[in-house]
Amino acid sequence: MLLTCPNCKTKNFLDPYPFWNFKGTTKCAGCAKIWRIETSSGACVKGPDAADGQPDLLPGFAExxxxxxxxxxxxxxxxxRARKDAVCKPIPIQRxxxxxxxxxxPLKKEDLIGSRPKFIAGRK
Ligand SMILES: [Zn+2]
Structure with missing residues (x-):
């Protein structure tokens, strides 16, 4: 979805997933104005109306x-991110x-003692 800012004509791209059914405020990335919008099934049904305060959700990209x-x-x-617990960190060890x-x-060599290689052996 596209929100063209009525103030500065910046095109704010609103990600379809979080903005699909949305009621709240977003911020223009060009002029930092807050806009109140309401969307239903990916279409804007109300707004953009000028608002103030902190934005509920920022656009994904703007130009x-x-x-x-x-x-x-x-x-x-x-x-x-797929895994918030592992962004820029080692993947947590599971036992x-x-x-x-x-x-x-990071696994150490001794952590792997007793583990088996993962393959399916054919039976005879
Ligand atoms: Zn703007």
């Missing part, structure tokens, strides 16, 4: 009228019920 991109902290939302490490990092 100026000359197509130069705008993004960054406080202007647009960071991309969603099976016997206490042996089965996945994660």
């Amino acid at each position: 100026k009228q000359d197509y130069s991109p705008i993004s960054g902290p406080g202007l647009t939302r960071p991309a969603p 099976n019920i016997r206490g042996n490490a089965v996945s994660g990092r």
Whole structure:
């Protein structure tokens, strides 16, 4: 979805998933004005109306009228991550019920003693 700012004509791209059915405020990445919008099934049904305060959700991406991109902290939302607990960190080590490490990092060599290679052996 696209929110063209009535104030500065910046095109704010609103991610379909969080803004699909949305009622609240977002912030223009170009001029920092707060807009109240209401969407239903991915279409804007109300707004944009001028508002103030903190935005509920930031646009995913924005570009100026000359197509130069705008993004960054406080202007647009960071991309969603699959595992919030492991962003820029080692993957947490998980252990099976016997206490042996089965996945994660960093594993030491002694963590792997007793583990089996993962393949399916054919029976004879
Ligand atoms: Zn604007």
